[in-house]
Amino acid sequence: MSIKVMGVAAGRKNSNSEILLKEALIACEEAGAEVTMINLRDYNILDCTGCTSCTIGMSQGKNVGCVLDEKDDKKKIMDVLLNQDAVIYSVPTYDLMPTAEYLAFAQRSLSYETAFLETIGAIEHRDRVAGLISVGGSTRAWQSMALEGLQATMFTTDMKVVDMLLATQVPGPAQCLLHDDLIRRAHKLGENIMKAAMTPVEKRKWIGDEDMGWCPNCHSNALVLGEKQWDGLHYPIECQVCGAGGNLEKQKTENGNLSFRKMVC
Ligand SMILES: Cc1cc2nc3c(=O)[nH]c(=O)nc-3n(C[C@H](O)[C@H](O)[C@H](O)COP(=O)(O)O)c2cc1C
Numbered sequence: 001m002s003i004k005v006m007g008v009a010a011g012r013k014n015s016n017s018e019i020l021l022k023e024a025l026i027a028c029e030e031a032g033a034e035v036t037m038i039n040l041r042d043y044n045i046l047d048c049t050g051c052t053s054c055t056i057g058m059s060q061g062k063n064v065g066c067v068l069d070e071k072d073d074k075k076k077i078m079d080v081l082l083n084q085d086a087v088i089y090s091v092p093t094y095d096l097m098p099t100a101e102y103l104a105f106a107q108r109s110l111s112y113e114t115a116f117l118e119t120i121g122a123i124e125h126r127d128r129v130a131g132l133i134s135v136g137g138s139t140r141a142w143q144s145m146a147l148e149g150l151q152a153t154m155f156t157t158d159m160k161v162v163d164m165l166l167a168t169q170v171p172g173p174a175q176c177l178l179h180d181d182l183i184r185r186a187h188k189l190g191e192n193i194m195k196a197a198m199t200p201v202e203k204r205k206w207i208g209d210e211d212m213g214w215c216p217n218c219h220s221n222a223l224v225l226g227e228k229q230w231d232g233l234h235y236p237i238e239c240q241v242c243g244a245g246g247n248l249e250k251q252k253t254e255n256g257n258l259s260f261r262k263m264v265c
Contacts, residue, residue, distance in 0.1 A: 003028075003197045005190075006084045007037035008077075010102040011092040016135040016176045020167055020186040021090035024131065027190025028086075033197075036080065043073040045105045054111035063122035066111040074108045082112065086129045086197045087159060088189070093136035093146040098153075106153035114158040129196040129204060130159035131189045137171025140221075148222045151241045162196040163189045163208035164219065214263050215239035216246075223248075223263060237263055 005028040011017035018039060025035045046068050057064030069075045081087060091102045098106075117123040132154075134146035147164050154161055165185050170176045176183065192207045206219060213219035220241040228234045235245025246265035 002032055002034045003086065003194065004084045005033045005035050005086045005088065005193060005197070006081055007035065007088045007090065008081070008105075009037065009039040009090045010041065010099050010105070011039070011090070011135065012173055013039065013041065015173045016167065016170045017090040017092050017133065019174060019176055020133050020135060020165070020182065021088060023183050023186040024088050024090075024133070024190035024193065027187045028088075028194050031191065031194040033086075033194060036084075038077065040101050040105050043077065045074055045101070045108065046072045047104050048107045048110060052110075055113065055116070058113065058116040058120055058122075061120045063117055063120070064111075066108065068108070069111075074105070077105075078109070078112055082126070082157070084128060086131070086193045088131040088133065088193060089150055090133035090135065091146075091150060093134050093143045096142060097145040097149040098134070103149070103153070106156075109153070109156040113156055127201045127204075128157075128159050129193060130154055130161045131193045132161055132164040133167060133186065133189065134165070135167045135170060135176070137169070139168050140166060143168065145222070148220045148241050151218060151220055160196075160204060161218070162204065162206055163192040164212065165189050165208075215242060215244055216263060216265055217244035218242035239263070 007021040007025045009018045009021045025037055029035050051067055054066055091098045118125050132147055132150045134143055136143040143166060147166055151161060167176060167182050196204050213221045214223050218241050220239055222240040223237050224240045226235040226238040226245055236247045238245050244265050246263045249264045
């Protein structure tokens with residue numbers, strides 16, 4: 001049975017996030033995957049109302065779904081998405097973070113909270129990998145929460161992120177086509193997704209750029225000063241995405257000054 005990979009874009013039609021996603025999906029198809037792609041702009045996704053009836057149901061051992069299931073397209077998409085081996089998300093950066101359109105889609109996933117649904121026996125465990133692409137008009141400084149924002153939405157549906165691409169300085173429609181390096185990197189992301197999907201689950205690990213990000217666990221670039229947690233645990237530094245705790249390692253630069261290197265957990 002072939003590996004199933006779905007691409008989810010959230011930007012302008014035929015523009016940067018769609019193009020980079022298609023390039024990644026081409027690599028998946030070349031490696032034998034059955035691929036599907038959607039752009040959230042073609043669907044009607046309502047905002048989570050915050051009623052929490054889904055999680056109240058789960059706490060009573062029932063999978064009651066979402067009160068909006070019949071009112072928009074979220075369930076139709078999730079019925080396909082959760083049947084994949086891998087998902088690649090490609091989302092523009094608006095105001096330093098993923099677009100509201102994507103976030104509305106992701107925040108409707110509470111009724112699909114994998115860990116809860118598995119615990120109550122409503123669904124069977126399935127291992128999936130994910131690749132993330134953030135596309136912005138500016139440099140990383142103006143996309144500071146873009147990939148991190150996408151990463152933060154992966155926990156609910158238990159997606160293991162194995163590669164990420166931050167596509168910078170492509171403000172114009174389809175402008176990424178002028179950057180061969182970006183197209184090549186998107187292709188590589190597709191190859192990496194397939195490599196991960198074909199690797200036994202227990203051996204799957206990060207295969208993106210080795211030195212990406214500060215966090216040695218999830219490769220985010222977002223660290224915060226740690227504070228005492230519920231159970232009293234306290235780390236000097238925490239990753240604000242995955243919560244890994246540790247400290248910063250001091251090192252001497254070539255001119256003898258002190259600087260900080262990676263977080264060590
Ligand atoms: C409302 C709005 C806010 C934006 N904010 C940012 C931003 O904070 N950082 C950035 O790098 N690009 C920003 N951009 C630029 C888009 O990320 C860029 O045009 C991107 O290529 C859009 O992707 P698409 O071509 O797939 O639609 C913004 C664009 C709009 C329309």
